[in-house]
Amino acid sequence: MRLGFDPDASAAWLAAQPGSIALHESLYAYTWIETAHVLGITLFVGTIAMVDLRLLGLAFTRAPVSMMSARILPWTVAGFVLMIATGLLLFYAIPVRSFHSLWFRAKVLLMGVAAINIFIFHASVERDRGQWDLDATPPIRARISAAISLAAWAGVIITGRMIAYDWFDCDKPQSAFVHSLTGCPAGFTEP
């Protein structure tokens, strides 16, 4: 064992937990959590999209950008909490397949892009907001930030939905390229 942390063993350990098994085998709990996940995404992406459209100069152009942030982003945060909490439970219910899912991996990557984009927005783009707070069309760097946000979250929704499809699952024959992305262990069979 070269690594101190073995993700495959950890995922298998998670899958063996009574809570994970109960969720996985539940008749309704998993379904309800998935439904709450979609509602959380609707609240989160729906409200963040409205703020992004304002930054792009495409909507609410008479509302100051600071007002959109102050009045709308708290709802975005509420959606985020619901989305992450239910998302973690969904992963907990099916950890091994999710960990090797091509779509799940792409989704996590896109969430990373979105997170870095948010960090750059707060640390840099937003710093001189006072100078363009009332502008109908904010400066180009604010618009780029908003466009990246919209594209990244749209990508998260698309790749998230695709997790349900089994095209690239470990128990199906895959090309070497797909295999290098999913990192499926040799001789893998669905537990």
Added chain:
Amino acid sequence: MSLYHQFEALEATPIADGVKNSVWLFPAIEATHLLALALLGGAVLMLDLRLLGAGLTAFPPSAVERATRPWLIGALATMIVTGVLMGLSEALKLYDKQAFWVKMIALALALVFTFAVKAPLVRRDPGLAAKPLALVSLALWLTVALAGRWIGFS
């Protein structure tokens, strides 16, 4: 021709066949349906939150209604087109699903309520009706979404 046979005919159309026989088309349409759902959710919430006294309270509800209208209509049009495409490809399966009919009835009610009741009242200053309007709107759209999610599970 009975409704069942009409659904049978719908599923036999070339468009339905095209969606059914493609590996990628249905998932792609489904993902687009979800993207439009997020946009619809955002547009509906901006106005309903305002009617409930939250969100953009510096503006009258009529201004929020005007600002969200194009996004609401664009999102709805996308959802209806993608929804019809998915529905055609599995029309007979839907015919037997209670969740599908619940969704269609709730959708019809939500559309009539949004455009024939809520929007006209909001444009004319809803006064005391603001909160009930928002709550009925949220309840109807939530029913559409939940019934829609249930089509996939039932």
